[in-house]
Amino acid sequence: MRIQMKKNHIHLIVPVVAILSILFAVISFSSCDKIEPPYTEEVHTQQTDSFEIVRKVFLEDYTGHKCVNCPGGAQTAHDLEAIYGEKLVILAIHAGYFATPDASGMYTTDFRTATGTELDNYFGVGNVGNPNGMVNRKEFSGNRIVGPSDWGSKIAEIIDLPADAFIKMENSYNSGSRSLTSTLKNYILTDLTGDYRLCVYLSEDSIVAAQKNNDPAIGTTPDIVDYTHMHVMRAAINSTWGDTLVSGSALNGTIIEKTFQYTLPANFNASLCSVVAFIYNDQTKEIIQAEKMKVVE
Amino acid sequence: MGKIYPTNRKISGTTGLCLFNFYEMIKSRLFVLIVFLVSVSHQSFAQKGEIHGSFQTDAQYYREDSVIGAPDVPEQSGIDGFLNLIYTNKDFEAGIRYELYLPPVQGKDPRLEGHGFANRYVKYTVKELEMTAGSFYEQFGNGLILRTYEEWNLGYDNAFDGFRVKYKPSRGVAIKALYGRQRYFWDWSPGIVRGADAEFSLNEMIGGKFYDNPNKIIFGASAVSKFQDDRDPVYKLPENVASFAGRAGISNGKISLNGEYAYKINDPSAVNNLIYKNGEALILNAAYSRKGLGVMLSAKRIDNMNFRSDRTATGNALMINYLPTITMQHSYSLAAMYPYATQPNGEMGVQGQVMYTIKKNTPLGGKYGTKISLHYAIATSIERQQVNDTIAIGQAGTDGYRSDFFALGDEKYFEDFNVQISKKFHKDFKASFLYTYINYNIDVIEGHVGEGMVYAHVGIGDFTYKLSAKKAIRLELQHLYTEQDEKSWAMALAEFSISPKWFFAIGDQYNYGNEIKAKQLHYYTASMGFTKGTNRISLTYGRQREGIICVGGVCRNVPASNGIAITISSSF
Numbered sequence: 001m002r003i004q005m006k007k008n009h010i011h012l013i014v015p016v017v018a019i020l021s022i023l024f025a026v027i028s029f030s031s032c033d034k035i036e037p038p039y040t041e042e043v044h045t046q047q048t049d050s051f052e053i054v055r056k057v058f059l060e061d062y063t064g065h066k067c068v069n070c071p072g073g074a075q076t077a078h079d080l081e082a083i084y085g086e087k088l089v090i091l092a093i094h095a096g097y098f099a100t101p102d103a104s105g106m107y108t109t110d111f112r113t114a115t116g117t118e119l120d121n122y123f124g125v126g127n128v129g130n131p132n133g134m135v136n137r138k139e140f141s142g143n144r145i146v147g148p149s150d151w152g153s154k155i156a157e158i159i160d161l162p163a164d165a166f167i168k169m170e171n172s173y174n175s176g177s178r179s180l181t182s183t184l185k186n187y188i189l190t191d192l193t194g195d196y197r198l199c200v201y202l203s204e205d206s207i208v209a210a211q212k213n214n215d216p217a218i219g220t221t222p223d224i225v226d227y228t229h230m231h232v233m234r235a236a237i238n239s240t241w242g243d244t245l246v247s248g249s250a251l252n253g254t255i256i257e258k259t260f261q262y263t264l265p266a267n268f269n270a271s272l273c274s275v276v277a278f279i280y281n282d283q284t285k286e287i288i289q290a291e292k293m294k295v296v297e
Numbered sequence: 298m299g300k301i302y303p304t305n306r307k308i309s310g311t312t313g314l315c316l317f318n319f320y321e322m323i324k325s326r327l328f329v330l331i332v333f334l335v336s337v338s339h340q341s342f343a344q345k346g347e348i349h350g351s352f353q354t355d356a357q358y359y360r361e362d363s364v365i366g367a368p369d370v371p372e373q374s375g376i377d378g379f380l381n382l383i384y385t386n387k388d389f390e391a392g393i394r395y396e397l398y399l400p401p402v403q404g405k406d407p408r409l410e411g412h413g414f415a416n417r418y419v420k421y422t423v424k425e426l427e428m429t430a431g432s433f434y435e436q437f438g439n440g441l442i443l444r445t446y447e448e449w450n451l452g453y454d455n456a457f458d459g460f461r462v463k464y465k466p467s468r469g470v471a472i473k474a475l476y477g478r479q480r481y482f483w484d485w486s487p488g489i490v491r492g493a494d495a496e497f498s499l500n501e502m503i504g505g506k507f508y509d510n511p512n513k514i515i516f517g518a519s520a521v522s523k524f525q526d527d528r529d530p531v532y533k534l535p536e537n538v539a540s541f542a543g544r545a546g547i548s549n550g551k552i553s554l555n556g557e558y559a560y561k562i563n564d565p566s567a568v569n570n571l572i573y574k575n576g577e578a579l580i581l582n583a584a585y586s587r588k589g590l591g592v593m594l595s596a597k598r599i600d601n602m603n604f605r606s607d608r609t610a611t612g613n614a615l616m617i618n619y620l621p622t623i624t625m626q627h628s629y630s631l632a633a634m635y636p637y638a639t640q641p642n643g644e645m646g647v648q649g650q651v652m653y654t655i656k657k658n659t660p661l662g663g664k665y666g667t668k669i670s671l672h673y674a675i676a677t678s679i680e681r682q683q684v685n686d687t688i689a690i691g692q693a694g695t696d697g698y699r700s701d702f703f704a705l706g707d708e709k710y711f712e713d714f715n716v717q718i719s720k721k722f723h724k725d726f727k728a729s730f731l732y733t734y735i736n737y738n739i740d741v742i743e744g745h746v747g748e749g750m751v752y753a754h755v756g757i758g759d760f761t762y763k764l765s766a767k768k769a770i771r772l773e774l775q776h777l778y779t780e781q782d783e784k785s786w787a788m789a790l791a792e793f794s795i796s797p798k799w800f801f802a803i804g805d806q807y808n809y810g811n812e813i814k815a816k817q818l819h820y821y822t823a824s825m826g827f828t829k830g831t832n833r834i835s836l837t838y839g840r841q842r843e844g845i846i847c848v849g850g851v852c853r854n855v856p857a858s859n860g861i862a863i864t865i866s867s868s869f
Contacts, residue, residue, distance in 0.1 A: 041531060217693065
């Protein structure tokens with residue numbers, strides 16, 4: 001009986017030691033990263049001159065005033081803007097289910113645009129849900145749609161790459177006629193092959209209207225009655241897909257100038273509006289450079 | 298995976314780089330594997346082995362129907378399908394799985410669109426050691442820190458792709474270890490998952506007279522870690538996130554008790570709004586059964602246990618773990634209108650069920666006996682307190698909140714009380730009756746705000762009358778009463794079946810209580826099916842209301858549709 005007990009113990013010890021060794025090994029090489037507060041990186045805004053030649057990344061935030069998670073997405077965009085300054089061009093596109101206005105009540109404002117809806121349908125962002133967006137409309141591991149929690153990583157991945165093009169923008173606004181003239185000098189900074197197009201949109205900041213919200217750190221829940229909507233897409237100056245800039249190829253050093261005219265509707269506050277422009281590859285839809293400048297400096 | 302995308306994925310560290318090369322190698326070997334599978338079928342090797350397979354396709358043609366809010370489908374159709382082939386020969390097994398979504402049927406994630414070999418693996422067993430390379434599914438314990446599986450109806454597949462080893466070093470001891478990435482539609486997760494699990498069956502380990510002892514004791518432990526690099530410029534994100542779980546179970550034939558506790562370190566993610574709090578989960582189950590009586594009790598607490606191989610993933614993508622639901626999954630349409638979805642950010646719940654069969658030849662049991670089931674389940678929030686006066690609960694980039702493990706939250710998420718009675722009245726006639734009272738928190742479960750709670754009473758009668766040995770008529774009458782959401786519904790379904798091959802059914806769901814007259818709609822359907830052996834074809838025409846399908850607490854939205862749906866399935 002004693003011999004049997006001893007055998008049983010040996011029988012147990014071997015596997016237990018083996019198992020614990022494996023578990024220990026797994027845990028050891030897993031080396032948990034326990035992060036201590038503060039959990040945020042120190043912010044040093046990257047200062048760039050408007051005419052400094054750098055890659056400027058285009059972040060599209062697909063949103064809606066009835067989307068409870070969207071203020072969180074806007075906050076993320078704002079945090080990233082604090083880091084990258086003018087190197088990041090943000091556009092909030094109100095489209096899809098959550099952007100639909102109500103017939104009455106708090107959510108009667110219609111922030112939607114035909115172009116925003118067309119883009120939302122084309123890229124399928126609304127189908128995945130709001131808030132979501134695109135960073136330079138670039139495919140990351142086969143996916144173009146990027147959630148707010150990943151915007152920072154994806155921007156960081158590409159923002160320090162050398163610029164392939166540069167847009168030098170000058171705006172002139174006549175407040176009497178509400179006429180805007182925007183001149184864009186497009187500098188090609190590398191040999192490009194393929195078709196590239198130039199899009200020019202209009203955005204407006206600081207529109208105060210209701211927004212649904214579920215994040216008490218941002219504002220009241222479930223509604224923020226006087227939410228300040230930033231970077232709101234208002235119009236496409238040269239249509240949803242823009243104009244051809246490069247057809248077939250363009251050599252490094254090519255300069256292409258384009259001028260656009262647009263009359264601001266009466267309900268747009270010109271002093272809060274900006275012209276947003278970007279150059280993209282027509283085949284891949286990937287944006288290679290962006291620019292933003294206020295209508296009235 | 299068969300569909301290969303160019304990738305610019307950069308994995309820091311030597312381990313990650315090695316794994317990357319391994320995946321490229323695996324991808325390039327896919328064609329070889331297919332050729333191998335085809336060729337072996339003509340060789341003596343195959344003659345000694347077996348090939349099994351299964352096939353299913355679900356196709357739908359969509360008609361415009363703006364009245365019910367059916368979305369416009371440019372392709373006017375959707376099709377999902379798969380073919381599984383598994384070859385086994387003694388201790389060797391290999392399999393492939395082809396999938397097609399062109400485009401996926403409405404309601405499935407549009408990122409599934411595409412076609413190709415989604416799954417391929419080889420497995421070999423040498424005595425106590427089993428090795429798998431390629432795609433595989435795995436579960437540790439209840440799944441609290443690791444479970445991968447495929448659920449066709451949800452479009453859910455979080456399979457691993459990598460290596461797995463199972464080893465039984467001695468009697469009663471089973472060890473598993475795995476390393477890999479997870480399926481992400483037609484790509485792989487950016488994060489790497491590695492884990493190990495050990496399970497001990499005490500009776501088998503001690504052996505002797507304990508081996509046959511009716512009191513069985515099993516315990517186990519597991520550890521899972523994920524790696525994902527941090528390039529976020531705003532937050533300091535943990536690149537390695539580990540989780541641990543311990544479990545134990547005891548049973549003696551009639552009574553069984555089991556429980557599992559899991560812990561996870563800081564894991565800020567899109568789902569938890571980037572908070573750094575640790576995660577915890579506890580699940581306890583107790584069951585008693587004897588002839589004619591079954592009693593089951595469950596309790597669970599989940600706190601910040603969303604665990605994915607991509608911290609930015611949402612929806613049903615890239616979940617490493619599975620948090621079991623402890624609510625009933627109803628099968629009748631109106632009872633299933635408000636299903637519960639597990640809340641990984643935090644929930645507490647209990648569930649109890651008693652099933653009793655009243656004996657035959659008693660006043661209540663009648664000639665054939667009567668089955669009665671009573672079930673109750675509730676899920677609530679967990680208690681949450683501010684970390685300090687300046688940090689709002691759940692604020693990104695903070696510890697989020699503090700929570701007393703044993704304190705109940707004050708918000709009800711879901712409650713379901715139901716009674717089901719099934720009785721055979723005559724040799725040709727049987728019926729089943731269900732009453733269920735459901736409380737459903739739309740805001741929490743569907744992620745809306747300001748829509749509040751639905752209180753729904755559902756009554757169902759299901760009657761089957763046998764016309765002959767093979768022919769039967771079944772009638773389902775259902776009614777849902779509620780003053781909330783879309784208000785009350787009624788439903789009727791009549792089915793004629795000629796077993797075992799044919800069935801024909803017509804049905805209608807009518808939202809007669811909708812306060813908007815134009816939305817008091819009928820959702821009529823007509824369907825038929827044919828089954829012969831393992832081949833099955835079914836055809837349905839009509840409207841489908843917008844709703845939610847849940848399997849095991851994992852859910853997907855299904856938009857309204859109008860059209861024809863055909864399903865063909867087979868296996869060999």
